[in-house]
Amino acid sequence: MSWNLVSLAKVPATPWRNGGGVTRELLAWPSAQDWQVRLSVADVERDGPFSAFPGIERSFAVIEGMGVELRFAGQAKLVAMGVPIRFDGGLATHCTLPAGPTRDINLMAPPGKGQLKPLVPGNRVAAKGRRLLGFYAHHDACALLWQGVELELPPFTLAWRLHEGEAQGQLRGGAGWWWEVEL
Structure with a gap:
């Protein structure tokens, strides 16, 4: 997806x-x-x-x-x-x-299901199971490497997706907010 x-x-x-x-x-x-x-x-x-x-x-x-x-x-x-x-x-x-x-x-x-955390370049994230995932680039353009594919985001943009299984990513440039919700 x-x-x-x-x-x-x-x-x-x-x-x-x-x-x-x-x-x-x-x-x-x-x-x-x-x-x-x-x-x-x-x-x-x-x-x-x-x-x-x-x-x-x-x-x-x-x-x-x-x-x-x-x-x-x-x-x-x-x-x-x-x-x-x-x-x-x-x-x-x-x-x-x-x-x-x-x-x-x-x-x-829902209580206990969501998390929100700041990311800076080099930070890694991982997901396991069925989740909603997202990254919000606020002031900076950002580059998020997710499962080997780089996603470039302009400032003030949210990227989100429904995810199943295991995956990991890394923020390559810019800073922003990672969030995920276990479904």
Whole structure:
């Protein structure tokens, strides 16, 4: 199966109900109406609550800006740029922007099934079993070598695919975000 490509610039921004930002949904799988996995990029413009997604685990990372503070379950968590965290999507979550607006990447999946991690050139990734796989190239053009075939991605582009079996890859150029969800 080949990679599906989605350009951030071609995805319309959906304003948040609370007016605090916009989201660009890069992938909703298997469908936008009944998704089990969702990957999005959000522009957070001011403090406010996140929407609740009961039964979903969020993997969240700041990809532009100076970080955020998330408050949920009676605790505050500082999230620095480039450091992903996971949390229960059903929790009432409040976001504070201590140093101004941010752009964030957000993977939503069934609990314990998804992971999101930053990659730099030379990093290797491997997949085993039935999974949704993807790589998001943010500021840089990237080259991902996957099963002997090089995939070149322009900046602000998501590549994703359904995968079965064993495979491995390596990031050859640029930097970005690898994610996978066990199905």
